[in-house]
Amino acid sequence: MALVFSSGSATSGPRSASKILNAARDVLSAQGYPALTIEAVAAAAGVGKTTIYRWWPSKEALVADALAEIFRADEIPDLGDTHAELRQAVDMTIDNYTNEDMATALPALAASLLPHPELMTRFRETFLHRKRENIAAALHRGIQRGDLPDDLDTDLVQDIWAGTILYRRLMTGSPLDTDLAEHLVQLTTKAPPLLPRRESPRTSR
Amino acid sequence: MALVFSSGSATSGPRSASKILNAARDVLSAQGYPALTIEAVAAAAGVGKTTIYRWWPSKEALVADALAEIFRADEIPDLGDTHAELRQAVDMTIDNYTNEDMATALPALAASLLPHPELMTRFRETFLHRKRENIAAALHRGIQRGDLPDDLDTDLVQDIWAGTILYRRLMTGSPLDTDLAEHLVQLTTKAPPLLPRRESPRTSR
Numbered sequence: 001m002a003l004v005f006s007s008g009s010a011t012s013g014p015r016s017a018s019k020i021l022n023a024a025r026d027v028l029s030a031q032g033y034p035a036l037t038i039e040a041v042a043a044a045a046g047v048g049k050t051t052i053y054r055w056w057p058s059k060e061a062l063v064a065d066a067l068a069e070i071f072r073a074d075e076i077p078d079l080g081d082t083h084a085e086l087r088q089a090v091d092m093t094i095d096n097y098t099n100e101d102m103a104t105a106l107p108a109l110a111a112s113l114l115p116h117p118e119l120m121t122r123f124r125e126t127f128l129h130r131k132r133e134n135i136a137a138a139l140h141r142g143i144q145r146g147d148l149p150d151d152l153d154t155d156l157v158q159d160i161w162a163g164t165i166l167y168r169r170l171m172t173g174s175p176l177d178t179d180l181a182e183h184l185v186q187l188t189t190k191a192p193p194l195l196p197r198r199e200s201p202r203t204s205r
Numbered sequence: 206m207a208l209v210f211s212s213g214s215a216t217s218g219p220r221s222a223s224k225i226l227n228a229a230r231d232v233l234s235a236q237g238y239p240a241l242t243i244e245a246v247a248a249a250a251g252v253g254k255t256t257i258y259r260w261w262p263s264k265e266a267l268v269a270d271a272l273a274e275i276f277r278a279d280e281i282p283d284l285g286d287t288h289a290e291l292r293q294a295v296d297m298t299i300d301n302y303t304n305e306d307m308a309t310a311l312p313a314l315a316a317s318l319l320p321h322p323e324l325m326t327r328f329r330e331t332f333l334h335r336k337r338e339n340i341a342a343a344l345h346r347g348i349q350r351g352d353l354p355d356d357l358d359t360d361l362v363q364d365i366w367a368g369t370i371l372y373r374r375l376m377t378g379s380p381l382d383t384d385l386a387e388h389l390v391q392l393t394t395k396a397p398p399l400l401p402r403r404e405s406p407r408t409s410r
Contacts, residue, residue: 032316032317032320033316033317034239034313034316034317103316103319104316104317104319104320105316107312107313107315107316107375107376108239108312108313108316108317110312110375110376111237111238111239111308111309111310111312111313111316111375112237112238112239112309112313114308114309114375115237115309120378124376124377124378127376128376128377153388155377155379156369156385156388159369159372159373159377159379160365160368160369160392162372162376163365163368163369163370163371163372163373164361164364164365164368164369165368166368166371166372166376167364167367167368167371167372168364168368170312170315170316170319171312171315171329171332171333171367171371172329172333172360172364173325173329174360174364180361183358183361187365187392
């Protein structure tokens with residue numbers, strides 16, 4: 001178990017770590033992120049508050065590790081079929097945000113960390129980098145097969161996918177269904193000229 | 206001033222309403238949404254806590270009204286130019302999420318309200334409906350001009366725009382620049398076959 005946000009070793013943790021992280025997710029489900037307290041998690045896990053504080057410096061750190069355990073960042077297997085691989089990538093993203101705790105706690109957590117650049121960097125390493133690298137690998141296979149343009153902006157594609165899914169889940173309540181998944185894939189596969197990296201205007205950056 | 210989330214009249218409020226809402230935004234800027242308390246807002250506004258609680262039943266209600274005052278939902282003027290009108294719509298959305306308090310407090314607020322369907326309905330009426338109707342009007346003018354397909358899914362277009370912008374602001378930190386704005390417009394104007402309402406599969410809804 002890698003406790004990314006723990007103040008202890010990155011590869012170890014208290015013997016009760018999994019009990020504590022499960023309890024944190026239970027409290028999240030029952031009370032939501034804003035109301036979650038270290039006291040409530042300690043009570044639910046049957047450990048002392050000091051045990052938690054010895055390993056996690058803050059509520060944010062504890063919740064980040066609890067969510068990291070259930071956040072999917074799977075490798076997309078080479079299926080020899082660009083559409084099928086991109087659909088797996090979109091479905092994985094939908095799966096992450098369908099989970100009620102993830103849908104509400106992950107944006108609330110990001111909002112709390114945003115004023116703290118060093119914590120935000122760790123948040124991105126934990127929740128974005130591996131998922132994005134794995135999805136980028138599938139997009140690059142699509143490029144190599146000639147199904148996607150050489151200059152596809154793989155970051156923008158992923159921002160559009162994850163952003164649309166998160167926005168529907170958090171803001172509009174519109175369904176995260178197979179229609180949406182197909183639209184998001186086709187936006188990429190059928191729109192080769194639409195998502196290239198633009199060379200200009202550089203001045204705006 | 207319409208206090209949408211106030212428990213008082215929807216069209217009036219305490220005489221000190223604007224002082225209280227300004228103070229709420231000051232406290233948001235200084236401390237962030239999770240740390241904001243009614244006490245701190247009362248102290249910053251120079252009023253008693255009971256004055257605030259008489260008008261706003263909760264922190265969420267007060268923050269919602271404070272943000273609603275600065276959330277842009279402008280009508281898009283008929284410029285006779287679909288690209289220019291859509292660019293105004295995208296720029297307005299970028300403007301809303303560039304604001305630091307809005308970027309962090311609006312998703313945190315939505316996450317807190319999500320478990321409460323009746324509050325979420327009010328949140329959507331306050332922050333989504335008017336903006337979406339005004340942008341949909343611009344998209345419909347583009348359809349009438351023949352620049353956009355008859356069956357364009359105007360809801361999905363807006364989910365993609367706002368979702369991508371919010372996700373970059375909150376999660377990845379990628380720039381909200383003119384490159385992004387142009388990409389989001391071109392995704393709509395140059396992709397007539399990509400964003401139609403799909404007729405099937407209905408079973409997934």
